[in-house]
Amino acid sequence: MAVVDNDWGIGSLHAHDKKEPTHAIAVTPGIRAIAIKSGVLVVLSNFYGLLKECPYAFLEEFCRYCNIQPVPAGSTSEDYMLKAIPFVLKGDAGIWLSRLPESSIRTWAEFRMIFLDRFFPTSKTSSLKREITEARQEYDEPLGQYWDRFQGLLQACPNHKIGEREVYSTFYSGLTVDSKNDLNLAAQGDFSKTPFSQTKRILERLIEAKRSYETSRGQYRRGAVHAVEARSDEKLEARFEQMERKLLEAVEKTRVPPPQEEHHYYYCEFPPEAEALNQVNTVGHWNPEGHWVQEKQRDTPWRDHPNFRWNYQSPRQPPQPSTQQKKTSEGQPNWPVRNQEIPNTGGNRG
Structure with missing residues (x-):
């Protein structure tokens, strides 16, 4: 892209370096005759267009300082302000001034109006x-x-x-x-x-x-x-503490105890070893003399009762005594057989 030498927009960006007003400010003979000294630019306050800056306060201070500067014959204080204003506008304010149309500002009143309209809008x-x-x-x-x-x-x-x-x-x-x-x-x-x-x-x-x-x-x-x-x-704070204490007391009083779980046999736990041993030791029997003997009764007369034994006989195989039954019968005395059928004394009522 070729750069055009006579582009007023590009030329206005470098106007500060040449110490000349931007193309937005129309150059008059009175403005051309004024020379801005470097010492004056050091003293003048800059305006950046930030929200915290007050445009009215800036313009008031700027005008007060420019009005005391000497001007050549044929020039006025307004010409001096129009010549100096481009050098104190920085940042967004400087960019705004450089983008204004060429020769759109001819008097200080016009600059003040468009400047305040831009940086101090009606909403503010x-x-x-x-x-x-x-x-x-x-x-x-x-x-x-x-x-x-x-x-x-x-x-x-x-x-x-x-x-x-x-x-x-x-x-x-x-x-x-x-x-x-x-x-x-x-x-x-x-x-x-x-x-x-x-x-x-x-x-x-x-x-x-x-x-x-x-x-x-x-x-x-x-x-x-x-x-x-x-x-x-x-x-x-004291009242809140008292209310909190009363609330906790009320909660404790109304608290319902947890329901007890239903007992199931498969939830039973085996007792400790010592407790199991004590339970085993309590097993005993009454001897013929009427005394309690703390041991297991070995020779019990009800051992051979038909109601306390398994009497199922397989039809195909003859019953064979188990090893455990043999060992038990060897240690037992010869008790009379009690598994005989009891005769029916009631007679046949058929």
Whole structure:
């Protein structure tokens, strides 16, 4: 891409290096005759177009310094400001100026209008104006301090377009009840209905009289308020602890014991070895003399009872005595056979 030498947009980007105004500012004989010294550029404040910067404050300081600079014959202070303004606009503000159409600025009034329209739009003016109309005095804020803060809001928005009479009316509506009573007492009546010619004088006289003792009284009030707040916090904390303690007690009283699980035989655990041994030792029997013997009865007469033995006979194979039965029969005496069928003494009723 070829670079065109006579492109005004590219040439305006290097206007600061040549110490010449950008192409957006129309060059007049009065501007051409002015020479900006390097020492002046060092003293002048720069403007970058940031949100925290105030365009009105910048222009006010810039104009105040340029108005005291000497100018040659045939030139004016406005010519000097138009020649110097491109060197103090940096960052976004410098880029904005370089992108303006060629010779679109001919007077300082035109530059001021488009500059404020770009860096102080109507939306910002409306927001600051809303802060002015909604300003309120704090409960422990001295009257003089509130007046200074209110004036700062007015200065932050120079184009608020609020009349002087309306300014005092808005200020009075934002006062606390005590401050309104003081103003009414100083005005010997309703301050809002006082003639405007006396309003400013009454307010300044009251502020001057209250500045001497409002600082110490305000500190005393703030200390008292903080002490009351501390005591209130302690009472609230104690009350919360008491409520928590009562809540825990109520929960303990209403707590239902857990239901007992149903006992199942397959959940039974085997007792410890010592307990099992004690249970085994408790096994015994009554001897013929009527004494309890703590041992297992070996020769029991009911051992051969037909109801206490397995008497199933296989039809195919003859029953064979087991080894365990042989060992048991060897150690038993010859008891009479008791598995014979009992005769039916009832007779045949068929």
